[in-house]
Amino acid sequence: xxxxxxxxxxxxxxxxxxxxxxxxxxxxxxxxxxxxxxxxxxxxxxxxxxxxxxxxxxxxxxxxxxxxxxxxxxxxxxxxxxxxxxxxxxxxxxxxxxxxxxxx
Numbered sequence: 487x488x489x490x491x492x493x494x495x496x497x498x499x500x501x502x503x504x505x506x507x508x509x510x511x512x513x514x515x516x517x518x519x520x521x522x523x524x525x526x527x528x529x530x531x532x533x534x535x536x537x538x539x540x541x542x543x544x545x546x547x548x549x550x551x552x553x554x555x556x557x558x559x560x561x562x563x564x565x566x567x568x569x570x571x572x573x574x575x576x577x578x579x580x581x582x583x584x585x586x587x588x589x590x
Contacts, residue, residue, distance in 0.1 A: 487573045489547045493540075495584055500538035500545050507583055509536060523552075526572075531555060534576055535566060547580065549573055 496503055501511065501522075509522035522536040537548045550566030551573050567573060 487549050487568055487577050489549070489577050489580055490541075490544050491547075491584055493543050493545060496545055500540065500547070503583075504536060504538065504547075507580060509534075524576075534572070549576060549580075 498506075504522045505511070507524075509524045511520055512523055513520050522538065524534040524536070526532050526534065532551060532553045535550055535552045539546045539548070550568045551570065552566055
């Protein structure tokens with residue numbers, strides 16, 4: 487599920503916003519890319535997994551739910567859930583944080 491906001495609405499870097507919203511930065515050793523995760527319990531999974539992309543004057547947050555690690559041989563990726571209650575609730579929480587603008 488995606489959430490796109492203008493840079494003016496966010497009023498901080500995407501990384502800082504996500505860190506303040508409870509996400510931690512993770513780096514993928516294979517691709518060299520960065521993403522963000524928010525654990526939903528004491529274990530590594532399930533977790534909310536977020537990619538942030540700056541597109542001109544907008545910032546797009548792409549969120550999915552990782553239920554578990556890839557469980558078949560040779561798999562490097564897992565399937566994420568891009569819809570559903572947890573994902574929709576998290577998008578709503580992030581939208582409220584942006585609208586309340588505690589980062590100004």
